[in-house]
Amino acid sequence: MSEFVFRRCQNSACGLRYPAPADDPRGAACPRCGGVTVVVATAAGGAETGAAAQGRARNEPRIAALIDNVRSLYNVGSFLRTADGAGLTMLHLCGITPTPANPKLGKTALGAEEAVAWRYHADAVRAAALLQQQGQIIVALETTPGAVSLFDCPGLDHAVLVVGNERAGIDPGILELADLCVAIPMAGVKRSLNVATAFGIAAYALTAG
Structure with missing residues (x-):
């Protein structure tokens, strides 16, 4: 599964926060206004731990x-x-x-x-x-x-x-x-x-x- 990050637009009039593939440079531009964005978090999904892993057993x-x-x-x-x-x-x-x-x-x-x-x-x-x-x-x-x-x-x-x-x-x-x-x-x-x-x-x- 691809790793995802959450980005936030630096345009104060926009401020959109959204997920994007970490390895796709196209996700760096804000999809709403086209402005510059920065990574603010890494998605935690995708790892099979805890209850999900136990469920298979x-x-x-x-x-x-x-x-x-x-x-x-x-x-x-x-x-x-x-x-x-x-x-x-x-x-x-x-x-x-x-x-x-x-x-x-x-x-x-x-x-x-x-x-x-x-x-x-x-x-x-x-x-x-x-x-x-x-x-x-x-x-x-x-x-x-x-x-x-x-x-x-x-x-x-x-x-x-x-x-x-x-x-x-x-x-x-x-x-x-x-x-x-x-x-x-x-x-x-x-x-x-x-x-x-x-x-x-x-x-x-x-x-x-």
Whole structure:
């Protein structure tokens, strides 16, 4: 990972403080006014220490995910980064979901596409049924009448978290065969989250046991 520094513009009328790659001279000019800047701090991110390093050593539940017809490259890139961070065992990419074979995906996955195991399936319902036959617990993240709170979900192992299309949601065929439907409680006016945000919450909740 590239080292970053924080710079501050010396123009008193601007004063912008911003991060920039330490090895890129183009970052020395203020992106707001073009003025001279100075380095005021070095970014601390990137080192795997403390809780992050310990997390990899924990005996976490084995959780995979099935992505049902998610169209956005941005969302799929986010899934890959979350899967890597949460320690998911496999991503099953289905239907129109972009795969790491798409060179544009690397711009959003930021290298996670090379670290996460994945498989492509043309039919998400068939893929879910096959995984269920193999003993996997199908957990659909969808707001349905019978859904239970994600945070009341019992500890699961050998489970497959399913998320669906940004607008249509999860295929009804998967909802019919799912062993469990879970939803994220919403306290505000809006009743749903972006699918990548919801996936991140659920992935960490399930892998935490």
